[in-house]
Amino acid sequence: MGSCVARPSKLIGVRKGDYPKSKSGRQYFNSKCSRKSKSSRTSNNKVLKDPLEENILHKYEIGNELGRGEFGITYQCFELETGEAYACKKISKAKLKTDIDIEDVQREVEILRHLPKHPNLVSYKDAFEDDEAVYLVMELCRGGELFDRIVAKGHYTERAAAKVIKTILEIVKVCHEHGVIHRDLKPENFLLADESETAPIKVIDFGLSIFYEP
Structure with missing residues (x-):
């Protein structure tokens, strides 16, 4: 959405x-x-x-x-x-x-x-x-989509990729702890807070998400 x-x-x-x-x-x-x-x-x-x-x-x-x-x-x-x-x-x-x-x-x-x-x-x-x-x-995220960052970089080192995946899993954990399943996790639905290389990623678009009992 x-x-x-x-x-x-x-x-x-x-x-x-x-x-x-x-x-x-x-x-x-x-x-x-x-x-x-x-x-x-x-x-x-x-x-x-x-x-x-x-x-x-x-x-x-x-x-x-x-x-x-x-x-x-x-x-x-x-x-x-x-x-x-x-x-x-x-x-x-x-x-x-x-x-x-x-x-x-x-x-x-x-x-x-x-x-x-x-x-x-x-x-x-x-x-x-x-x-x-x-x-x-x-909130306005100024760094663009994670998808575009991946395309621009061409490839991630194993360490950098592991850091991104770890953050995504932490996001999923927080959502699940609060009774929410996102259901549309993809690089386009993660934004970077700013344009820096170390910018945190943020999940967006809860249009397909649902509540559930943890």
């Missing part, structure tokens, strides 16, 4: 207020998500049980697109109060065709809220909902 990754080339030199805008002058999101809009949403098409509020633009400014998934698009965003950068995953309600799709989104949010703070788990920040979409605000 998208990612929290920021491709390094898209972040260098980017400042708050520098983002590309549409012809209407809005930054990516349409008028349904403007500051002055009022939602006419009914409970029939509500996805989240307890979103923070309906209008994400009351708290965040939306920037560059970072990536796309089956159900939505991830953008860079900035918290208005602090200026701190985050990743915002916009999940289009038009893509949620079945009750199972809706339940998957609900469960993903529940899992993000449930898991503990951990250096190798992407951190959850906020959730919003309006007529058009659900918005998940999470």
Whole structure:
């Protein structure tokens, strides 16, 4: 369902207020998500049980697109109060065709809220909902995907590969200890916190994850 990754080339030199805008002058999101809009949403098409509020633009400014998934698009965003950068995953309600799709989104949010703070788990920040979409605000990882790092390096030494695998197993252990099975572990779903060679990896995308009794 998208990612929290920021491709390094898209972040260098980017400042708050520098983002590309549409012809209407809005930054990516349409008028349904403007500051002055009022939602006419009914409970029939509500996805989240307890979103923070309906209008994400009351708290965040939306920037560059970072990536796309089956159900939505991830953008860079900035918290208005602090200026701190985050990743915002916009999940289009038009893509949620079945009750199972809706339940998957609900469960993903529940899992993000449930898991503990951990250096190798992407951190959850906020959730919003309006007529058009659900918005998940999470930690921004600036180093790209583990998959791209593997391709760029060409090969890992046995010691370096063992370190990565050990971290992945530790992530699985933490998730299982808290009653969560990820079910979609692959290099594309591990991000590097920054561009350094020693950057920690963080697991993302709990869209297929489930709760279970440990």
